[in-house]
Amino acid sequence: MIKRTLTVSLLSLSLGAIFGSVSAMAANEPIQPIKAVTPENAEVAELGKMLFFDPRLSKSGFISCNSCHNLSMGGTDNIKTSIGHKWQQGPINAPTVLNSGMNLAQFWDGRAKDLKEQAAGPIANPKEMAFTHEMAEKVIASIPQYREYFKKAFGSDEVTIDRITTAIAQFEETLVTPGSKFDQWLEGDKNALSQNELEGYNLFKSNGCVQCHNGPAVGGTSYQKMGVFKPYETKNPATGRMGVTGKEEDRNVFKVPVLRNIELTYPYFHDGEAATLEQAVETMGRIQLNHEFNKDEISKIVAFLKTLTGNQPDFKIPVLPPSNNDTPHPQPFE
Amino acid sequence: MIKRTLTVSLLSLSLGAIFGSVSAMAANEPIQPIKAVTPENAEVAELGKMLFFDPRLSKSGFISCNSCHNLSMGGTDNIKTSIGHKWQQGPINAPTVLNSGMNLAQFWDGRAKDLKEQAAGPIANPKEMAFTHEMAEKVIASIPQYREYFKKAFGSDEVTIDRITTAIAQFEETLVTPGSKFDQWLEGDKNALSQNELEGYNLFKSNGCVQCHNGPAVGGTSYQKMGVFKPYETKNPATGRMGVTGKEEDRNVFKVPVLRNIELTYPYFHDGEAATLEQAVETMGRIQLNHEFNKDEISKIVAFLKTLTGNQPDFKIPVLPPSNNDTPHPQPFE
Numbered sequence A, B: 001m002i003k004r005t006l007t008v009s010l011l012s013l014s015l016g017a018i019f020g021s022v023s024a025m026a027a028n029e030p031i032q033p034i035k036a037v038t039p040e041n042a043e044v045a046e047l048g049k050m051l052f053f054d055p056r057l058s059k060s061g062f063i064s065c066n067s068c069h070n071l072s073m074g075g076t077d078n079i080k081t082s083i084g085h086k087w088q089q090g091p092i093n094a095p096t097v098l099n100s101g102m103n104l105a106q107f108w109d110g111r112a113k114d115l116k117e118q119a120a121g122p123i124a125n126p127k128e129m130a131f132t133h134e135m136a137e138k139v140i141a142s143i144p145q146y147r148e149y150f151k152k153a154f155g156s157d158e159v160t161i162d163r164i165t166t167a168i169a170q171f172e173e174t175l176v177t178p179g180s181k182f183d184q185w186l187e188g189d190k191n192a193l194s195q196n197e198l199e200g201y202n203l204f205k206s207n208g209c210v211q212c213h214n215g216p217a218v219g220g221t222s223y224q225k226m227g228v229f230k231p232y233e234t235k236n237p238a239t240g241r242m243g244v245t246g247k248e249e250d251r252n253v254f255k256v257p258v259l260r261n262i263e264l265t266y267p268y269f270h271d272g273e274a275a276t277l278e279q280a281v282e283t284m285g286r287i288q289l290n291h292e293f294n295k296d297e298i299s300k301i302v303a304f305l306k307t308l309t310g311n312q313p314d315f316k317i318p319v320l321p322p323s324n325n326d327t328p329h330p331q332p333f334e
């Protein structure tokens, strides 16, 4: 594990060196500032934004990606485990979609290789949007205005699940959050952090949090065991990476979550059982580093973590084209 | 009923005369153009926007006003009857919040006298947001950034349900939709309507639809019986105004819905049982006017109705301030 971690740290250091725009200061840090993203194809990302907000990708007509990844609320639903179709209780805490493009793979266990592959999941998941890909295609294709957008974005008005997920993924790639106090500091503004926050950052580095939480997203760069020194007690049955690799050594190994905007993405851990950042930090110290932080240290680390909140999504609410007489009806109660 | 209707028509005519900005043409029409609204107090409306989008006004932390009155979708949920707390099926179709400030009263049966009174309803309705006013106050008051907004808006940072509903109502007052093709025509642009659409409007006038659907919102100005000439067949148990007045003569009397943005607010009628505008128009002719429209007439009236779609809400998605260690937790599954 340490070897893997080291590789990652080196990788992020060299990434820092490659991006010429990163200041000399940032290049020496295990965390790099976030850069705004210009989508490869603005029309595709714009279409993806509409689809992200469109509840007609669900069987009920009520649940959109934005229901569980509310972009007014840090890209999460802020509940322990999500509410899905017919109010089914989800198995795991919903991670933020903000900066999710920086993850080495998607989902807590990394079972989707990228955002496009990921987006196909919830639409057809009977516990989430409970639709089928065919029905999603049919609903969207029935709407001429959507077909126009597909034409602009992809060159023809054909609506396929592949194009739907491509567009959503491209929109998600734009959901980055530059401009945090911490990034201002990284970019050279010494006054951006208070003494307290800076001490928190130094504790975060010196205690080894950065072994796992590093890179521009302050996480998302490796899989790590939850419970390195002491087991993590939870009733949640998720086994993490083991579900993907089948290997016993991957039991309770999870993708390290991004800590960007962590103030907004409560509650914490894959089971959502840590209500506060103080609790999450205390647990991390104890079980991942075999270190009992005192109250003062915890409060400094938390102060630092809150400087990771960046500029939130800044765009107009999308106006969705209406269904028409040819659009299949939602089936909320069937 | 005819007398009441006449009074209303006269009223709207004289309103047309009073608003100096209405063109001579519009003044002779039973429908007046919609004017953009500048909120009385911009800070209050801005706060109201945040609250409208904030699911923390519900017990589950999942349902906001915008869940059922989706401003990306014409201010409705586009399902027959709404989905509430724990996926409970609502009793009646959710009307749009767009232009709802122009209604003579709120709800299908007019039981709330204005938007402020209305907004108190869903928060505490066990079938909708299932919260209590006290808990809503407590949640919002626990968030210092919200208290700042209350201070800016109201002069002090006290959070009360009265202020919450005042703010939401003031935001809703801004949700007007000027700029429709029909309003362009009303304001003198003769080319704004096609021949077909104009013929539809003439049918709408000459057949007496305007007796009930009139004023700037093309409705919302009176209560009328659903089923004047023939009874309306429905399994929906709603009795309309009778539930408010207790009078037998008010059975099946409903507030005449606004027809602005009617293309977006499907399905139609208080039971949501008319899936298409064609069906709604056919029914209206048959049961309200004792008139069987032919297919061509229906298609012209529908073409006219679609010209009533105005400019949709045009603002950035609100960024909601995060909960903190003092904020009561949502209880989605309790």
Ligand code: HEC
Pocket: A052, A063, A064, A065, A066, A067, A068, A069, A082, A083, A084, A085, A090, A091, A092, A093, A094, A095, A096, A097, A100, A103, A105, A106, A107, A108, A109, A115, A118, A119, A122, A123, A127, A128, A129, A168, A172
């Ligand atoms: C019913 C709630 C719900 C809905 C709807 C939903 N998600 Fe998720 N999302 C989750 C949960 C829960 C997870 C974590 C699942 C896991 O890791 O096993 C997740 C994971 C993700 C991730 C991975 C993030 C990471 O850090 O690994 C992305 C990206 C994502 N969702 C995007 C979407 C998109 C796009 C849609 C719509 C097409 C969507 N979600 C719909 C609840 C939801």
Ligand code: HEC
Pocket: A204, A207, A208, A209, A210, A211, A212, A213, A223, A224, A225, A226, A228, A254, A255, A256, A257, A258, A259, A262, A265, A267, A268, A269, A270, A271, A277, A280, A281, A284, A285, A288, A289, A301
């Ligand atoms: C050995 C790797 C490792 C180390 C060291 C580590 N973490 Fe973590 N961290 C993780 C993993 C893995 C998770 C996700 C665990 C889960 O949810 O099951 C996590 C989760 C978190 C979370 C919750 C994130 C969320 O969105 O739920 C916070 C906050 C956090 N870590 C902070 C810290 C701090 C502060 C330190 C140092 C005191 C630290 N971590 C050290 C691997 C590590």
Ligand code: HEC
Pocket: B052, B063, B064, B065, B066, B067, B068, B069, B082, B083, B084, B085, B090, B091, B092, B093, B094, B095, B096, B097, B100, B103, B105, B106, B107, B108, B109, B115, B118, B119, B122, B123, B127, B128, B129, B168, B172
């Ligand atoms: C669970 C779904 C749901 C939620 C949540 C909800 N509403 Fe409604 N709303 C409805 C339904 C259904 C009606 C019609 C009820 C009736 O007439 O008896 C309605 C009626 C209204 C009306 C009256 C419109 C008219 O033309 O009469 C307004 C205004 C309104 N809601 C605003 C709000 C606000 C503000 C909130 C949040 C504080 C909210 N709604 C939350 C479903 C919902």
Ligand code: HEC
Pocket: B204, B207, B208, B209, B210, B211, B212, B213, B223, B224, B225, B226, B228, B254, B255, B256, B257, B258, B259, B262, B265, B267, B268, B269, B270, B271, B277, B280, B281, B284, B285, B288, B289, B301
């Ligand atoms: C005597 C009054 C009256 C007349 C005349 C009338 N309407 Fe209505 N209209 C209503 C009432 C009341 C409702 C709501 C009925 C309900 O949902 O139970 C309604 C509903 C509608 C709706 C559905 C609105 C929605 O949001 O669900 C449409 C569309 C409509 N009318 C169009 C017309 C047209 C077109 C005509 C003329 C052919 C017409 N109406 C004539 C009173 C009238």
Ligand SMILES: [Ca+2]
Pocket: A076, A093, A094, A095, A265, A266, A267, A268, A269
């Ligand atoms: Ca979380």
Ligand SMILES: [Ca+2]
Pocket: B076, B093, B094, B095, B265, B266, B267, B268, B269
């Ligand atoms: Ca409707």
